[in-house]
Amino acid sequence: MTTDVWSIVERFVMFHEAGESINQEKADAVANLLQRKEVASVLAPWFLHEYDKQLRRDIIPRFWSSFKSVPKSNLKDTRATFRRAVTELHATIEKCLSSAQFIASTQVRQGGDDATEAVTAPRCSILDSVYDSLQEALQLSVPPEFNQVLLKFYSAAFRAFHHVAGEDDGNDQYECTGCELDADNCECSLLLDDFENINKKLHDLRLLDAVVRDAVSTVAYKYIEKHIQSTCRGNFESRFLDNLEKWLTTTVMEWFRLLYKYETGPETDAALRSLEDHLRYFLYDTYVMARVDQLFNIIIEFPESQAALEDLKDCLERTDLKSKVIHSLKSSMERRLLHPGVETTQILTAYISAIKALRVLDPTGYILQLVCEPVCKYLRTREDTVRSIVSNLTDDSCAELEAELVKFTPISVEDSCMSDDDDEDWQNWRPAPLGNEQAVQVSKGARTSDIVSMLVNIYGSKKLFASEYQVLLANRLLSGTCADTEREVRYLECLKLRFGEAQLHACEVMLRDLADSRRFNAHLASGDIPGYTEGVCSSV
Structure with missing residues (x-):
């Protein structure tokens, strides 16, 4: 040539x-x-x-x-x-x-x-x-500044798409949250035109996915996190998960479909389905992480916060974050409750709320046992724990425990406490199922739905609580503050159904003696016995 x-x-x-x-x-x-x-x-x-x-x-x-x-x-x-x-x-x-x-x-x-x-x-x-x-x-x-350009452009494109869809998270009436210009000079439509034209040219060059994949994924993660925070933060009384899933489908995934508008075919459809599954998992993951730091407050505010717990329960079933929730809540309970500055009654109130709330979050009792184990150990070190529990059980001002007391459910003593009933059902014993976390035997006490049983299981002895009630009742009778014996009899009957008659026989004797004494005193004071004065007999 x-x-x-x-x-x-x-x-x-x-x-x-x-x-x-x-x-x-x-x-x-x-x-x-x-x-x-x-x-x-x-x-x-x-x-x-x-x-x-x-x-x-x-x-x-x-x-x-x-x-x-x-x-x-x-x-x-x-x-x-x-x-x-x-x-x-x-x-x-x-x-x-x-x-x-x-x-x-x-x-x-x-x-x-x-x-x-x-x-x-x-x-x-x-x-x-x-x-x-x-x-x-x-x-x-690829220079570093190009990645910044991609993030800036595609973040703005997502905001513009969100704005045009009428789903702004912000409330600024003077600045467009999409294009970041004055609301009167909004260019979101022009921005979305650029978005489509640039994507078309990158598609023609077979560069679209290779160039923008990481950037648009980062943008999606960022705005999913932001949307969850702005929607759910501090609000425990409403359920949000269904709306979040709908937002993911109608906004986030529609944006991705617009992004890959020119990438047609079965492979693209399969990739978008896979992406949606991945982002849905990320949404559940993010919701759990957003609630973890608020979980102590959610528990304290139960039952008003039940909606938040139900959403959290659904997310935990679809993620692998149970151990993270356990560790975080356990640390919060120890940091905020287990120190001398908190009264025993306050600790007990929080513990009761935790029992109720964690039953909603995890009906198996697994989370409850691991989270509240340090609380129970700490309560055992306080001298007034049993007294506080018994006082609240028999106090009209504590409506929460009073309602629990009248359920007439026999006390279920925890397995580890070696009660006399432990051997009765040995033939039907089965090990607790293992979760994804460290294998832990869920105790009978943690599995029960009865709060009074859970309180008794702090010590694992019905006799201890029966004895404390006997002392409490005796002090009331001797101090003369127990004017309403019918109320005490009602409490005693409830306690007998809970703890058994044998444990509270002495209390029954005391109340019977008091009733007999009052009847004798009334008879003597009636005037049938000459020379009797009520004051002398009463003082005796």
Whole structure:
């Protein structure tokens, strides 16, 4: 081949010198020339080599140079720069593709008319090489400022989409939360036009997923977290999970479908379904983490906070964060309750709320046992724990425990306390099921739904509480403050059903003696016995 022939090929084929589209007449002339000189087979390797050099020496550096000052720019300038750089890159590669298609056509002519598969293979091969080389050259030299541009642009695009959908989290009436301009000069529609046009050009270059995947994923994570915080923070009385899932489907995933609008086909559909599953898991994960730090307050505010616990329960069933919740709540309970500055009655109130709330969160009792074990141990170290429990059980002012007392459920003593009833059902004993966390045997006390049994199981002895009630009752009777014996009899009957008659026989005797004494005193004071004065007998 002569130098003149190759010069013609270079001027015609290399896009950066030709600067014009290839018409059919020129294509046929050059193709015939190449075939006559029998050099068509070397044209594709030569072109790809020259193309790769141009990519690394000129095209890619020029593309990256557009973004050197962008991170300091406002959103409007960033949009314009990104749009211009992608448009220029698209135009340049389109010229290259025109040359590649011509080269493929020369190879098709050499393949003949009969080999259909052989005819189409060269065209696909060289075009694929053009796209692959572009992607490789870009990914090898991504500057840090470009990632900032992507995050700024796609964050704004998501906000604009959110704003246009009418689902703003913010309440600023003077500034658009999407384009960050004055509300009267909102450019969200223009921003979304740029979003669609840039995505289309990146799709044409087969760069869309490779270039934007990490950035748009980061944007989605960020705004899912933000939306959960702004929606749920501090509100424990309403359920949000259904609305959050709906928001994920109708807003976040619709934004992704708009992003991948031109990426059609079964693979894209499958990828979007997989992405939705992944983001849904992230939503559950984020909801749990948002509630973890508030869980102590949620427990204290129970039952008003039951809705938050039900949402949290649903999320825990779909994630692997139970151990995180246990550790965090356990630490909060120890830090806020287990120190001398908190009264025993306050600790007991919190413990009772924890029993009720954690039953909703985890009906198995697993979380309750692990979280409240330090609380029970600490209560055992306080001298007034039993007295406080018994006082509250028999105090009209403590309506919560009074309601528990009248349930007439026999006390269930915890397994570890070695009660006399432990051996009665030994044939039906089964180990507790194991969870995902460390294997822990869930005790009978933790499994019971009876709060009074849980309180008794702090010490594991019904006799201890019965004895304390006996002392308490005796003090009331001796102090003369027990004017309403009917109330005490009512409490005693409830306690007998709870603790058993044998444990409280002495209390029954005391109340019977008091009733007999009052009856005798009334009879003596009636005047039937001459010389008797009520004051002398009463003082005795």
